[in-house]
Amino acid sequence: MNLVYAxxxxxxxxxxxxIGLGRSGDMVVELMEDELIPLPEGATLVGLPHTRPIGLDPKKGTMAVLPGDVQAVGALMPQGYTRLNIPSYVKTNKDEKFPLFGYTAVVWKDGQFYVAAEATDDPERWNPLNCDRRDVASGVELLTTKYPENRLYKHLSNCALGYECLTSSNTFLQRWEGGVPVSYSCNAGCYGCISEQPDDSGFVAPQTRMNFRPTVEEIVQVMMEQLITPDAIISFGQGCEGEPSTQAKIIIEAIKEVRSRTSNGFININTNAGLTDHIRGIVDAGLDLMRVSTISALDDHYNAYYKPRAYTLKNVEKSLKYATDKGVYTSINYLIFPGVTDREEEIEAMIGFVKRTGLKLIQMRNLNIDPESYLELIPKPQGEIYGMKQMMDIFRDECPDVVIGSYTHIPPDKLRGK
Known part of the structure; x- marks a missing residue:
């Protein structure tokens, strides 16, 4: 497997x-054959700015920095693929930070590119190649013309056309899982927030957060247009907004109004679930699915990244347990990072969290972050680092009734019930 560079x-x-190598946390590691898959459709190769690649020089039998005016290369994976290692590199300027993406180790092998990743879900619906941009543009024209006063459609049109966001594109294609953002504020200060960064963070937010509070009628219009088929999903909580449950009142009113008109489809919320009382109200209004974002089941790690305001990880656990007990199909949006998520203490804590909350699905999501900044932020490892592949095997063994995937699934029994 040959080193890849730019x-x-x-x-x-x-x-x-x-020979190409990878990284687990801050350790440069050899890549195993069973960790590599061909570069999947929809993946993108990118150069890592202000870096030099680290490889194995077979003549010397040692790891070394590749000389010359070159930079390391990583792969940005489409949804449905979980990275097992990040690229191996050394920064030439430690003050420079990577853009907020998730970088995967890539090598050249048998005449093609390979990446250190595992397919953890069917990527079909979230493959960018299956989203015709001309159809999206037509959908934008149709719905913004039909609802010229609806600010949500105007906001989402920029997400769909400008950022090529697949969830907002689905809103205009009226298929699969579409988004309905509602909140401009948040009760967390996530270190890697993609829609809002403090001026001194050193990161540039890749998306623009919504700056208005939609009306119930605007929300209902978007929801009703999405829920035209039995298996459609409409989701509160998008990358272009804050925490949706801070707007619980209008969400509750919108859900009740929509459910008075149709039983079609599924209503989902993507949330940090810290506002337990608000989550209870949303659940009771008729929520079907809930996906809770988390990076750890350990307080010190969770707090370092999320910087929660007036809530704790215990509130998150209570919210999940309440929703599960009320029949909501619950999952976690698990922000994962090789060399951190696969630490012994992290695995043990997460298994306990999963069992206590009764959640049904773990959605593996590659954390979009500058590796050095993240590793400096969080607690140091305490126990053994197992590797991402073994970590997922442990989850499957310890929690056999929990699905390991990458995005929202509709339970077959719920679909039949509709």
Whole structure:
């Protein structure tokens, strides 16, 4: 497996003799054959700015920095793929931070690119190649014309056309899982927030957060247009907004109004679930699915990343348990990072969290972050690091009734019940 690198102009090469490596946390590691899969459709190769690649020089039998005016290369994976290692590199300027994406180790092998990743879900619905941009543009024209006063459709049109966000694109294609953002504020200060960053963070937020409070009628219009088929999903809580449960009142009113008109489809919320009383109200209004974002089941790690305001991880656990007990199909949006998520203490804590809350699905999500910044932020490892592949095997063994996936699933029994 050959080292992959890029030159100053962004041209990508494989080294004829050097062996490609990966990283787990801050450790450079060899890549195992069973950790590699061919570069999947929808993946993107990117150069890592201000870096030099680290590879294995077979002549010397040692790891070394590749000389010359070159930079390391990583792969950005489509949904449905969980990375097992990040690229191996050294920064040439430690003050520079990577853009907020999730970078996966990539090598050249058997005449093609391979990545250190595992397919954890069927990528079909979230493959960017299955989203025709011309159809999206037509959908934007149709719905913004039909609802010219609806600010949500105007806001989402920028997400769909400008950012090419697949969830907002689905809103205009009226298929699968579509989004309905509602909140401009948040009760957490996530270190890697993609819609709002403090001026001194050193990161540039890749998306713009909504800046208005929608009316119930605006929300209902978007929900009703999405829920036209039995298996459609409409989701509160998008990357372009804050925490949706801070707007619980209008969410509750909108859900009740929609459910008075149709039983079609499924209503989902993506939430940090810290506002337990608000979550209870939303659940009781008729919620079907709930996906809770978390990075850890350990307080010190969770607090370092989320910087929760007036809530704790215990509130998150209570919210999940309440929703599960009320028949909501619950999952976690698990922000994962090789060398951290697969630590012994992290695995043990998460297994306990899963069992106590009764959640049904773990959605593996590659954390979009600058690795060095993240590793400096969180607690140091205490126990053994198992590796991402073994970690997922442990979850499957310890929690056999919990699905390991990458995005929202509709339970077959719920679909039949509709």
């Amino acid at each position: 030159d100053a102009d962004g041209n990508v090469y494989d080294h004829p003799t050097w």
